[in-house]
């Protein structure tokens with residue numbers, strides 16, 4: 001393990017992270033909101049600790065190897081969440097406990113979007129901006145993680161994408177590839193953000209809301225500057241913009257890269273994962289809209305249509321915006337939407353959940369098992385597109401699925417032990433592990449009323465989900481630390 | 484497909500099945516309970532229809548092949564459930580609708596033990612006996628299914644047991660192997676039943692209850708002749724007998740065979756699945772007893788101990804007897820017990836759930852995935868005992884797990900759509916799919932208050948679970964019916 005190098009990078013990271021306090025600081029000074037002290041202290045504190053981390057090991061430059069990757073990624077996310085919680089802890093309004101501040105910060109950075117704050121509309125704008133910024137930066141990190149890091153680490157079958165991603169491939173060396181890939185994809189991310197902000201503005205948001213919501217839309221984050229989320233605006237135009245950009249942000253960014261470089265939108269439809277993604281959302285939307293209309297939840301078909309589509313895309317991509325109290329919808333709809341969030345976005349997107357490609361592989365292998373029962377001696381490969389998947393990838397996906405369900409089960413039991421009811425516990429774990437945000441029951445509107453232990457479990461759930469479980473779990477294995 | 488032969492066997496099966504009406508008929512006549520007409524009509528009707536089925540194809544004797552096995556097994560279970568429902572439909576007391584009668588019959592035959600009858604204590608003894616008999620016969624069928632048929636069909640990795648089971652092995656030919664294996668194991672089943680009945684009687688039950696409960700104990704069925712189940716007797720001796728025989732019945736019957744033939748009880752401990760089975764139940768019992776005592780649910784440690792152990796063994800083996808209203812226990816206990824019922828009994832036992840061996844394989848493969856992340860180029864086999872599992876078996880187990888979860892999800896959504904609440908829907912599907920019996924919420928005591936559609940969904944769930952899902956699912960695949 002290259003501890004010196006890891007410490008050096010961590011120090012640099014902290015120094016860079018301190019810069020994120022500057023935009024809200026400027027905003028706080030400009031609007032004279034009284035929150036400048038919090039941001040200034042956070043900025044100074046993080047900058048100085050970064051420098052202190054960095055200085056003693058500034059000349060350590062060993063090449064990072066694959067195994068270091070697990071430590072670096074887990075450490076980065078944990079430290080950034082801690083650092084990110086500082087302004088929430090330090091500000092007078094909202095006055096937040098350490099637990100709440102960390103929950104909010106982790107929720108921002110992992111683009112979960114679960115909040116413990118009530119009265120969002122009354123928050124200082126600097127704090128509001130900071131929350132949205134956290135999600136946007138989290139989204140940036142996720143893109144790199146998903147497209148460049150996880151495939152190299154080989155998490156849950158994602159080595160599948162190893163050869164396909166743009167950029168040169170150097171075995172066992174993380175840095176060059178990450179830099180290269182990151183650049184290309186961040187341009188796309190930036191382009192999406194700018195287009196989304198413009199579109200929101202044209203659709204009727206003011207500049208502050210347009211920028212803020214563009215941040216949390218392309219990051220599939222779901223934080224809003226209003227308690228009523230997108231529902232606040234009562235505007236079909238704004239909802240439509242949100243739906244389009246949530247859909248775009250849920251697509252593999254490598255696929256955006258390919259499609260935009262070749263200027264050929266058909267490239268999307270050649271991708272099996274994209275087709276499955278659209279099919280799942282399309283099917284769920286059809287069921288939801290029909291059920292909403294036929295059950296009389298909305299009298300006008302138009303209302304069933306736009307609320308239904310919006311909520312399916314928002315929950316299905318794991319964004320978590322709301323235009324309606326979907327958790328009060330009848331019958332199986334709320335639970336079905338939660339189940340769909342387990343599928344989540346495409347791999348290599350900012351979306352959460354288990355990812356569409358894994359779901360597709362699970363489905364195809366389930367079908368293969370049936371075929372094998374009919375033809376016991378046939379060799380039947382699992383194909384995606386027209387490429388046969390290596391057995392190793394298929395097994396990794398199974399392992400991922402079972403471990404995901406296992407973690408879900410244990411964390412749900414933990415929440416029940418803290419005294420939450422079954423509906424709340426089930427939905428809270430689903431919403432946090434899938435990086436979705438809003439749940440059902442007691443956590444339908446926000447997470448502020450649940451106990452502190454539950455908040456810690458859920459903070460861990462958000463991190464576990466975002467790091468695709470294994471990045472963290474592997475650190476608990478003794479074999480990992482053996483030389 | 485050898486339809487003629489299948490029809491001939493079905494006819495024979497019906498004629499044999501008609502005999503099951505005779506013991507309760509004799510009992511009804513003897514006790515002058517007024518239910519004799521129902522059993523007589525059922526006996527005659529089934530005998531005659533069997534003969535009508537059998538007669539036209541009586542000389543068809545093609546050897547059954549593996550593929551026929553799926554049809555035969557699914558058809559047998561469905562037809563027997565239908566036939567078994569006749570006395571419930573025909574009797575004046577209880578007066579049951581077709582839906583209820585089929586639910587009760589399926590619940591009996593699949594040894595689920597979910598009931599739609601209230602006021603069990605007031606039922607005629609002939610009907611009570613018949614319910615217990617259904618479970619006992621169902622358990623007999625399951626032993627053959629689990630030890631001889633499913634391994635040959637290759638369901639969910641059970642080909643793993645193909646070479647290990649006693650008896651000669653003729654490829655692709657079902658009949659000789661089934662007959663041979665069945666005989667050896669039924670003797671064990673019979674011996675267990677007789678010992679269990681004697682033990683119950685010695686512990687204080689009357690003869691009727693002792694025989695009836697021995698039927699539903701060794702079958703891991705859970706039907707009782709009292710509304711309060713084993714709790715009716717208020718006897719630690721009886722509870723202890725139940726715990727011992729539930730534990731025994733949850734063990735692979737092939738393992739009983741090996742241990743009893745070699746007169747060596749150590750043979751049990753050489754079996755990985757047995758060790759895992761005891762470990763899971765032991766751990767769950769420790770957690771449950773501690774939680775019950777520390778939370779003050781029972782003031783005396785002794786009460787926490789015997790209720791805790793009883794309920795863990797009863798739910799963990801998927802028997803479903805109760806001595807306490809466990810569904811009102813605090814915190815995570817009810818949900819944890821339900822989760823443990825997913826693990827269920829050992830393969831080759833009368834228990835339900837996914838089976839301990841599959842759970843063990845899932846766990847080991849999850850561990851392997853973590854090892855693979857640490858050592859990406861190592862070849863790491865999944866071992867049970869000291870035998871490396873073929874990848875094919877491991878994959879089949881994954882496929883089984885994912886499909887099980889998939890079926891669970893869809894059926895839970897279906898129940899929610901019929902208007903059940905989340906706790907009821909979740910627990911009802913778990914209790915029926917795992918062939919456990921009692922659930923939580925509205926289905927804590929019995930299943931009579933839920934709507935008819937839900938009962939049908941749950942009847943299907945019991946059958947799906949008992950046939951290890953794939954036996955039924957494969958019949959839906961077009962490839963199966965292609966020549």
Ligand SMILES: [K+]
Nearest residue numbers: 112221319436
């Ligand atoms: K989200």
Ligand SMILES: [K+]
Nearest residue numbers: 595704802919
């Ligand atoms: K049972």
